[in-house]
Amino acid sequence: MAHRPDLSFRFTHAITRTPADSVADGIRAVDTGNPSGEKFRAEHERYVSALQEAGLTVDVLPQLETYPDSCFVEDPAFCLPEGAIQLRPGTASREGEGAEIRAALESRFGKVVDLPGNGHVDGGDVLMLDDVILIGLSARTDREGADAFAGLLGEWGYKAEVCETPDGVLHFKTACSTLGDGVILATKVMADSGFFGDREIVVVPEGEDYAANVIRVNDVVMVPEGYPKTLAAIEAAGFTTVVLPTHEARKVDGGLSCLSLRFALD
Numbered sequence: 607m608a609h610r611p612d613l614s615f616r617f618t619h620a621i622t623r624t625p626a627d628s629v630a631d632g633i634r635a636v637d638t639g640n641p642s643g644e645k646f647r648a649e650h651e652r653y654v655s656a657l658q659e660a661g662l663t664v665d666v667l668p669q670l671e672t673y674p675d676s677c678f679v680e681d682p683a684f685c686l687p688e689g690a691i692q693l694r695p696g697t698a699s700r701e702g703e704g705a706e707i708r709a710a711l712e713s714r715f716g717k718v719v720d721l722p723g724n725g726h727v728d729g730g731d732v733l734m735l736d737d738v739i740l741i742g743l744s745a746r747t748d749r750e751g752a753d754a755f756a757g758l759l760g761e762w763g764y765k766a767e768v769c770e771t772p773d774g775v776l777h778f779k780t781a782c783s784t785l786g787d788g789v790i791l792a793t794k795v796m797a798d799s800g801f802f803g804d805r806e807i808v809v810v811p812e813g814e815d816y817a818a819n820v821i822r823v824n825d826v827v828m829v830p831e832g833y834p835k836t837l838a839a840i841e842a843a844g845f846t847t848v849v850l851p852t853h854e855a856r857k858v859d860g861g862l863s864c865l866s867l868r869f870a871l872d
């Protein structure tokens with residue numbers, strides 16, 4: 607299938623995983639306190655409901671105590687209408703998450719393949735735009751993994767480009783999102799990077815960088831709670847929004863995109 611512009615925001619299905627109590631041991635750059643499994647699960651239920659209200663069939667996988675960060679299902683896989691790609695997350699404590707999500711991918715896709723080679727890619731570094739898939743090199747995604755992934759996407763008929771994630775940003779998509787309809791949301795640093803060419807960008811207002819990670823799902827843009835200036839900027843650009851709490855996810859550097867794999871099946 608050729609790259610359809612609406613692949614970045616028109617979805618029929620999602621896969622999520624219920625947060626484990628062990629999420630308190632999840633990786634984080636700065637310690638702002640441990641997330642509570644119970645509170646996180648309450649926020650996660652609202653997230654799943656919002657995806658369902660946006661029209662998606664959601665597979666909710668059971669909590670997996672062995673992997674504290676396993677609710678962030680976006681990182682170990684990438685899904686396209688043609689099939690799913692099992693990635694290799696670039697941090698040791700998360701490498702096994704790919705195998706754990708394999709059965710769920712196989713239950714939805716006739717074709718599931720491994721990222722070729724030995725490199726690493728986290729799905730959080732992969733931004734699907736209307737006409738290209740951007741892969742950000744980061745502390746998690748290395749050159750070998752990014753090049754192998756871009757090559758595989760090319761074989762599947764997709765244009766992919768590898769770029770640098772700015773210093774101090776965990777994942778490429780920590781700092782930008784597709785709003786769909788040709789528009790990107792990005793932090794000032796990311797907007798100034800030149801990665802987006804002359805595409806239209808809504809710049810995240812100062813002090814609200816965390817809110818750069820939103821998800822457009824069909825007719826709505828889901829925005830984290832507590833970022834009024836970003837919410838207003840997205841609405842001013844003509845999008846309909848749904849606000850969701852991500853307070854527990856944020857304590858372990860998680861946001862809205864990483865909590866699901868979203869895809870369109872015919």
Ligand code: CIR
Nearest residue numbers: 633675678730858859860864
């Ligand atoms: C990690 O550091 O891997 C997790 N604590 C958070 C992962 C967030 N994933 C994402 O933004 N794609």
